[in-house]
Amino acid sequence: MYEVVTQSLRALVDFTDEELFGFMQKLKPLRLKKHSFYLKPGQVCQSMVIIHQGALRYFLRNEKGDQTLGFAFEGEWLGDYESFLLKSPTHCYIEALEDTDIFMLSYTDMQQLYDKSQRFERFGRLIAERLFIETAKSKSKLLTQTAEDRYLELLTNQPQIFERLPLALIASYLGIQPQSLSRIRARVVSGKN
């Protein structure tokens, strides 16, 4: 029933069935309606979530409009990990893009798992390393890449995003206006640079 979740956990660490059962017992299910929020600015991110079914968007809203920081789909973890670790208020929104079923893992439960065995510590380390790599990459893209570079990379690495999400959201993720994304797409299709 929850294969998408158990497979995602086992992809990182070779948990025994017993460990996996202990892990699943800590996860609290929640259903988010389309366009409802899991997290809003000022709240502390109390739990990291893994998606069973659906899609979430993670964004900032300021005078420049929405800046989409990322998306997450089935089997992927999301949360404001900084707010979660430091128990500090978030600046971000996390919104359900579809009706979305998630499982939540609270900070206290996560620490209890870490104390349980070395494999849970390893899981925590690998999650932190992945989130680090993702954040470092996106920071260096902000510093160095053009919008067209970011578009081409997204098209190569996550082509399914273009089938699943509206172009306006993808434009916000690339840090450009929807019209600019249309122009880039037209230019790329026609083979010009």
Added chain:
Amino acid sequence: MYEVVTQSLRALVDFTDEELFGFMQKLKPLRLKKHSFYLKPGQVCQSMVIIHQGALRYFLRNEKGDQTLGFAFEGEWLGDYESFLLKSPTHCYIEALEDTDIFMLSYTDMQQLYDKSQRFERFGRLIAERLFIETAKSKSKLLTQTAEDRYLELLTNQPQIFERLPLALIASYLGIQPQSLSRIRARVVSGKN
């Protein structure tokens, strides 16, 4: 003799003397002359380093000039953690700002420590979490803060940087020209906003 290093390790995890000895045995010492490089673009970051004495700067160089991403001092870890984890070529420079004594921990040695005990896994998790938080903060500052915000925050959190490093490097870290930093400092001192 190496208190600055052992204290830094013990600040994260309560290692036994035996574990700490095992850790120190993995660390390879290296002396970097002032203005020499520990890492240059195109190289893979083979080891993370901890500073025993001295100071390192971590930066990108492109058509806009040098973009300083961070500094590290005694007892602090540095490296291109993304390049280290993915064994991918770095885009960064790491430069010694003074004659600097470091200890290097290689990827293979780090994995061997992780396999050794849960406390080493915990150490790895906490290091990854810290690096994540640092990167996430600096990314969100890039997206949301003005140069003056970044200056005031640096002055509050790391005042010693202003005593130890030339203003041109601090300006590069704040993403501005040295003249702009002088103007911001004059404005802040005079109490205007």
